[in-house]
Amino acid sequence: MAIAISSCNKQLDQQPVSSLATSNFYSDNNDFLQAVNGVYSQLKTYPDQMMWLDEMRSDNINAISDGLRDWDGINDFYPTIASTAFLSTAWNNNFNGIYNANTVLNALSTKSSVIGSSALATRYTAECRFLRAFYYFQLVRLFGKVPLISTPLTAGQVSTVPRNAVADVYTLIISDLQYAATNLPTSYTGSNIGRATSYAADGLLGLVYLTRSGPTYGVDGPGLASNEYDKALALFNTVINSGQYSFISSYPSIFSYANEDNPEVLFDVQYATSLNGGSFPSDLVPVAYWTSLGISNTYGNGYGASSFTVSNNLKNSYTTNTVSGTDTRYAFNIATTYTLGPFIQKYINVAKKGTSGTDWPINFIVLRYTDILLMKAECILNGASGSQADVDTIVNQVRARAGVGSLANVNLTTLMEERRREFVGEGLRWNDLVREGMAVTTMNAWIASDGLGNIDTVIPDYVIYPVPSTQLQTQPGLYTQNAGYN
Template identity: 50%
Template sequence: MKKISYLLLAAALLTFSSCEKELDQSPISAGSVPTFYRTAEDFTQALNATYAQLRNYPDRELTLSETRSDNIYGVSTQGLRPWESINNFSTSIVANDYVGEAWSANYTGIFRANVLLEQLEKNGAVLPEAERARIGAEARFLRAFYYFNLVRYFGRVPLVDKPLSPQDVSAIGRSSVDEVYGLIVADLQAAGQQLPEVYTGTNVGRATKWAAKGLLARVYVTRSGPTYGIDGPGRGSNDYAAAFALCEEIIGSNRFQFLPNYADIFSYTNEGNKEVVFDIQYISGGVGLGASYPSILVTNNYFNSVVPNTSGFGTGDELRAASDNLLNTYPAGDLRKTQALQVGFTTGTAVETRAAFKKYLDVAKRGTTRTDWSINFIVLRYTDILLMKAECILKGGGSGDVDAIVTQVRRRGVPTAPAAAGITYEELMEERRREFVGEGLRWHDLVRSGNAVTIMNAWINADDTRGRIRKPITANDLLYPVPQSELSASAYSYPQNPGY
């Protein structure tokens, strides 16, 4: 069964390659596609190529969000690693590969979506009207997705809603965060109206109307967060009522389900389950379409501890261990901790006492290399919809029983947990931490909570036993810098984010 037909991507990527030669120098590519969009198949390939830019999203979130947060103590013991400067809040990361990739990969996706939307206007008559509308809605969903990633990490970014020439690119400045949100919201509202509720067969994995509405709810709660006095993702917009209405609509659709067994959500044999609102699709087998995210936080020693003498299967360059603070937040016997983390393991005579992230690892299901896992990455799931609803209620955006929602979530981890009573906003965010550990949400949750600076400084003081993390951090550290490559390409016309 799988999924969006990624086998079409090779041809699509070849088609786009001549259009992307300048992506390292500018936010979007120059180039044209005057001979490509002639048939319905051409549009399908182009749309699949736009989805293809999702491939590295999980890896990025595990580094720029999870590693940046209090969930991981990412201080290396074997020499400086490229992710360590992210963990350590270095102010010298303008040339960091992870930061540069986050900018360029998202803009590549935006460029592809813009080209596709333009060509639908020019040559879309080759498609039936319903298919044309669906493809356009998927392109708008993806463009919004990529822009939302950018605004959460960088704040103000260039706003580009059509393909541009190199001359035009050089004149584009960084737009306000509010302007970028305007495009994101408009795209997701349109997508939510035009996308189908469900797909079948090889189309499974494409964005549905529920994915668009769920992502828009996440946009609204993010935008509603405090500004910290910076040009970041929080705008203090008080969109909680709008987010609450979307969550209620998704819940009322009866398309999704709160799975009683936490491990079933992430099972290799239960992909596309009722918890999934939107996920990113992967195929293993050495065809170049597998996932790398399951193993980037661990090393080969972990695999040898599970299956002795595992050979030829290099994994992450060093263990990025779960923080002591994260381990201590779980109550005794919490099944979510057991699913997500392996606390200590032995390989031969080597004993590792730190905790490894194993949430997506099933050694029996490994592919040919560490970048060839078949497990899909869940970007948005039903439990998040429920907990966003609870967040909106606590912020005055709706009514309902927050304690009942949290009790349900807690008891999936600890069946005998007492019923929640008088849950506060801070307690809700900590419950989200336990529930979504290793899913790339923690940093974003911290920022929108308004407590990121306070919580992170307290955590650094308590957990940084090697004294490697810069402190104290300030609100400026809540954004990443504009990559050096983009500053150079714009002839330094982009203002750098403060603090870098």
């Protein structure tokens, strides 16, 4: 299962972090620090998951393959994608993160005295529980029901654990995030910047409640129709009222290589140097773009002549939904002059490229202040405390930064389109649509309006992915496949 360490040479494959379960490993604080860092290390795969399994899945991208590619079925909503490497590696990488978290938590419960500081031991515990919740939340959004494992198990033991109900997995996620919010520091300095904070836990927990509140679609997916919008709103207000974060006046500066960990950032995946960079900036960029720049040593996305064209629907959203002015996010987010079609250029600064197209020294922002603000507006529109004026004020603050005119009486449809323009390339669109019950209707309307015959009709079953076939084969009969998939 997730702890299996075999891998193949596919886009999302990463070698799992070595097990730190050896009983004599934890002899001092430095050993525990290394172990906690090992739990963070699985985050390096998260941005790629969001590009290929969220952005690609949404109406932001109309990808055209030059052959049979792993992502074809993701983009085109095929029911036969259970063997796709993107899915098996996402499953494995998140469970590897959970295994590492459980291993360190187990060691903390028995050997934390060697750390020499009860406060530091508590912080390490809170960091591991935050990360375990993070990985489990990603699994629930991708696959729905998953095995619930809160202690380090052997591969043999894991092979007997069935998939648990989504509600049960959420119970662990919420408990972990509540503990993290109570016990993590509000901020860090120096080399500790980038670690989870109490406000990151608050923000993520708010998103969990918001997601749980979404519709079920009649499947075992992330939505439970729990109507917890007031709980989510309270957590978002905690972040907003903290004074720890602020709304940056320049949209491009949020993503500047020279302005990382700025006041917009609640939590991000850190890529420290060009020797340990990320691949996500070039995941959805055509290889021919690099060739056109005379760059031959850039791996890019490795998909030959495939294109990852930004949809006409998204382009129209930028250009037609303006009261006045030009949306400055459009030119920053989308490369529009490339001959093979526009693509997402949000994170690309060619001068900063490392040794290859998988080596970009830019952090990936997981949760930022503007997202907190817009999710607050989303809660209010779903019935939480607040007024229409509160919603309009938030949305118009975002629009003013983009240089476009203000709106009145913003509704959920308008809000989701504003989120789409704001967060393109950040891997939020698909989850946004699922959360608000818009995935099926919005996607099918887009397929029809853009005349996309290559994409199958979207059905409710497709709000989650299939269980990877590798997992079904590990212990035949232990799992059943998600409805709608072969």
